[in-house]
Amino acid sequence: MNRRTTPPQSPGHPVSPSGARRRGARATRGARTSERPRPAALLLAGILAALAPACQPGDTQQAEPIPGWEWPMDSVMDVVDDVRAGRDLNPEVWPGGGRVAVLLSFDVDNETIPLRFGEPTISDLSRGEYGARVALPRILRLLDEHAIPASFFVPAVSLMIAPEMADAIQASGRHEIAVHGFIHELNSELDRATERELLVRAIDHLTEVMGERPVGYRAPSWNFSPHTLELLQELGFLYDSSMMADERPYELLADGEPTGIVELPVEWILDDAPLLNPRGDRYSSPRDVLQVWKDEFDVAYREGTMFILTMHPHYIGHRSRIVVLRELIDHIRSHDDVWWATHRAAAEYAAEQAGL
Numbered sequence: 001m002n003r004r005t006t007p008p009q010s011p012g013h014p015v016s017p018s019g020a021r022r023r024g025a026r027a028t029r030g031a032r033t034s035e036r037p038r039p040a041a042l043l044l045a046g047i048l049a050a051l052a053p054a055c056q057p058g059d060t061q062q063a064e065p066i067p068g069w070e071w072p073m074d075s076v077m078d079v080v081d082d083v084r085a086g087r088d089l090n091p092e093v094w095p096g097g098g099r100v101a102v103l104l105s106f107d108v109d110n111e112t113i114p115l116r117f118g119e120p121t122i123s124d125l126s127r128g129e130y131g132a133r134v135a136l137p138r139i140l141r142l143l144d145e146h147a148i149p150a151s152f153f154v155p156a157v158s159l160m161i162a163p164e165m166a167d168a169i170q171a172s173g174r175h176e177i178a179v180h181g182f183i184h185e186l187n188s189e190l191d192r193a194t195e196r197e198l199l200v201r202a203i204d205h206l207t208e209v210m211g212e213r214p215v216g217y218r219a220p221s222w223n224f225s226p227h228t229l230e231l232l233q234e235l236g237f238l239y240d241s242s243m244m245a246d247e248r249p250y251e252l253l254a255d256g257e258p259t260g261i262v263e264l265p266v267e268w269i270l271d272d273a274p275l276l277n278p279r280g281d282r283y284s285s286p287r288d289v290l291q292v293w294k295d296e297f298d299v300a301y302r303e304g305t306m307f308i309l310t311m312h313p314h315y316i317g318h319r320s321r322i323v324v325l326r327e328l329i330d331h332i333r334s335h336d337d338v339w340w341a342t343h344r345a346a347a348e349y350a351a352e353q354a355g356l
């Protein structure tokens with residue numbers, strides 16, 4: 001059976017927030033029923049058993065999600081507690097007396113978005129090619145002008161298609177390369193063994209390219225399966241940057257237990273993909289987006305926390321968008337006591353300060 005329960009997203013566009021929830025809920029419950037029955041799963045089994053006489057032999061029986069209002073509360077809590085925010089890891093002061101940490105990140109998806117479901121079109125692949133060919137060098141030049149660091153979350157296949165990106169990113173010695181899946185796979189659509197194998201292949205390839213093992217993870221499309229967090233623990237990651245439970249760094253909990261993994265939270269309003277993708281239905285004016293990002297930074301500065309921005313070379317790297325990033329950097333640089341950092345440096349510092 002085709003494991004994919006929904007058609008691929010429009011090329012070059014991540015799963016929408018609502019889409020991610022729908023996929024996650026369905027896949028999560030499917031995965032659970034195969035390994036540890038829960039009250040909701042039992043309820044589902046009962047319903048299916050009651051319907052069984054109506055099914056003809058050979059029917060493909062597709063389990064439909066049970067609406068949340070029919071779930072027993074212990075099932076709700078069981079699902080809610082899978083991945084949860086633990087203690088606040090925001091330090092009193094960031095290094096160098098910084099009152100705010102600014103973490104720029106670039107998800108170098110390129111061709112992997114059209115490739116991941118095995119249905120690429122030549123046009124979409126060329127759009128991915130732009131990411132490595134034009135956008136990434138433009139972004140690196142801008143970062144070099146200001147001598148500021150950034151983290152690059154790169155699917156392994158992106159690096160295999162354009163291996164020259166690794167040297168370009170590593171040339172200044174300021175930037176970090178971290179894991180972003182093997183081919184931008186959606187974790188919640190995979191069984192545990194496949195998810196683990198792809199994650200290991202991604203780690204191995206980045207380790208070979210970088211000469212050291214990556215310590216950071218960002219789930220493709222920010223999509224966690226019920227197994228993702230335990231795999232990150234098993235494989236020794238320092239931090240994840242895919243969840244949204246805060247604006248400050250925090251420790252991830254798995255089933256209520258501290259994991260020792262630092263979460264550097266993201267947000268859709270701090271992501272260029274849904275806002276700037278010119279083929280998306282939520283396309284915004286880059287100038288309007290700039291105002292949102294400035295406001296987000298200003299409050300982060302006032303509250304003394306963290307500002308994390310997720311961007312994609314094939315969106316932000318265009319001429320009419322890179323000017324917005326340049327203006328944002330200028331705006332941030334007009335403030336004192338800003339600590340620019342890679343995700344790795346921020347996670348290491350937050351963990352150390354908290355005695356994690």
Ligand code: ZN
Binds near residue numbers: 109184221
């Ligand atoms: Zn991505």
